[in-house]
Amino acid sequence: MSTTEIFLLAMLIIFVVPYAIWRLGRTDYVAPLVIVQIIMGVVLGPGVLGAAFPEYHKFVFNPDVVKTLNGIAQWGVMLFVMLAGVELDLKKVWTYRRESATTAGLALGTPLLFGCAAAALLMSYPGWMGARAAPWQFTLGTGMACAVTALPILVLLMEKLDFLRQPMGQRILRYASLDDVAIWGVLAIIMLDFERIGRQLGFLVAFTVLTFVFRRLMARLGQTDRWYVAMIWLIACAFGADWAGLHFMVGAFLAGVVMDADWFEQEHLDALFRNVLLTLMPVFFLSTGLRTKWDLGGHAVFFAGGLLLFASVGGKLAGAHIAGKVLKWKDGEASIIGWLLQTKGLIEIIFANILLDKQIITSETFTALLLMAVGSTMLTVPVVHPKLHRVRHRGLVNQASS
Template sequence: MTLSILTAALTTAGVIGLLAAHHGALTQAVRDPLARFLLAAGAIVLLSHLLGALATRVGQPKVVGEILAGLLLCPSLLGQWWPELRHAVLTPDVVSSLDTIAQLGLVFFVYLLGADLDGAGLRNQRKAVGLVTTGSLLLPFAVGVLITVPAGPMLVSHPVSALFFGLALAITALPVLARILTELDLASTPTGALVLTSAAVGDAVAWLGLGAILVSAGIGRTADLLILVTATAALAVLSIVCVRPALAALAARAAGQGNRRGTVLPAVLVFGALAYAAATQALGLHPIIGAFVFGLLLPRHSPAVGAANEHLRGFTSVALLPLFFATVGLKTSFESFGTDPHAWLLLAVVLLAAMVTKVLGAAGGAMLGGLGRRQALRIGTLMNCRGVTELIVASIGLRLHLVNEFGYTLLVLVALMTTALAGPLLRIRALRTDPISDMRKI
């Protein structure tokens, strides 16, 4: 399968290369805006999955290759290596369309995160989960805020930017973490369950914190704040009193229908995610906040809801997320680092601080919860994975001018590096399980 993808990619690249070599032939071939967008979207999806497959071959999570595919499109790389292709295909109208589709992908991705959040693990290991979550959030957040003090305008551009930057460093990527645990055959172990539950709770807290930061950044008058609080409270009451019971009843009815066609549940779920996203966008928050909340309202362990979400998950991961990674790459500029040694030094400091504080914070919480030192370090190493979740937060920060271009690029690189290092760090002898059965004990 990988060989067929590689063949298709090389063929496509060869055709485009031949067109680009003949004095604007590529521009003539994709003169129509829709054709240009379809060509760009198809090539991006293909490149993303190709590099994702290659990443898994070298022992990395697929998302590492997908992120790299997006970074290849940045002005500092594609713009320098192949400027004819960039100017011919990635025109402003195409980039604008990709950004719109990327927002749709983010809404569905975060909705699925909320739908997958299960409180059963929290109830079973409440103390350990609470301590690991608290440690993994507070220490990176505090150090991230402190880093912005000497860094000043190199990173931030808003009075609440320090809080945003600290939150970005405190993120753990739940989907990537789940994939790593599955690849290492740890997802079904008690340690794996503890890590996944802690990451899920931490993500929920982080999204709520992000909402509070967005309120602080966007609301200037007391009257506006009162309107926002009132509208948010009304939406919460409506969700709990009306929407959640209605969704439970609809899911039960869909389950009773079995595999018969005609159920409207998938359409209702898509509508609900988009409607809640639109509501929080209208309130001045980000649309993903509403999508996450709607996901939390869904009944847990419903076969009908699970089946509907699996179809949506497939399309989101195959088609929509690669386009989001492309928009991440298009906004990334390595030229913002330039040859200034202070910029590269700051990247090294932020990367080291992000990794050390995340590992120590989570490991310290685990040890306070009664776990051994080796298991605690293993948990801290896993919680250090940031992946696509930090990319989402960084994109929000850039869009709302909470971080500048340099700060955004720095966060993208931290997300990529911490995700790529998660697997290799777990293979260090000091973190290995000896014997293997020790992984199943907490």
């Protein structure tokens, strides 16, 4: 078979298998399609399918096919991260800054501390810290992976639970938005390379200057031209960040965060987001699964994944309950907010991919973080749905303060 035919066979597997499991298994309540795709990415990787059928795995996922898949995955995830930046509404965060800063700070800081403690435990054993990582980078990077909230997946889950537009849903979006900015800021600190500090400062100065030019240009353009120029801006920012050593996904996020959502029609933004999830992100999930490793043994990786899951979920819940006490929330709100904010999904996987690319974590740590992301996201709807039902029954959601 030619490389093209093998590539198309791989694409067929990527799209058919997760969809068939999701649709025929009716997993949507526990595992939405995006989670099934992430799990299948792990199953199709070298640790599961590769171990069971090594010859078949090498034939389908040969180096030429993997390079092509990685290229598609990189473009898809750049678009996804850019859209996550565009969707941030920091104006509302500023309007409710005391409440937002208090909640976001506790909901980010507490799991960060829990995650750093888990990282310190893992660091005492060989095989978890990356070859090019300083101890502080591994600790902070792993801790932040436990603190991440997946804003785009959070939106999808709240739509599924039918309270995205409710006052509590809008509050949760504000908290997650502020956390999102902090996450990428911390990532930029972790990525700082003192051998390339001149390049990195140069990129940030150039980005700041060009942002003013870009925003003035976009304000004068028509709708069609805005989309085209936005793509050029995305590629330029991603290239500049990668050249500076900050990673192209940091550039993609910066490209999106300086765009105004009202430059584009909301339904077009929503359509692009869904189309990226439909057409490109399944390839990213598969390419992510191909990077998983179990060389330290399945028991060790699952133990690390469980430890990180405990740090992530426990930290978010503790932070949300502390915020609830400080801000005097109504009964039941802290638990719902904590469970929703612990949703990891795609952003944590993207974050972990960057740490792996920069050799801050090993493939085994990456696998454990991937398991943690899947577990935390799968827990969200089954746990929140009954809690939300009880809160709605008491009329708290519609009466919650905005």
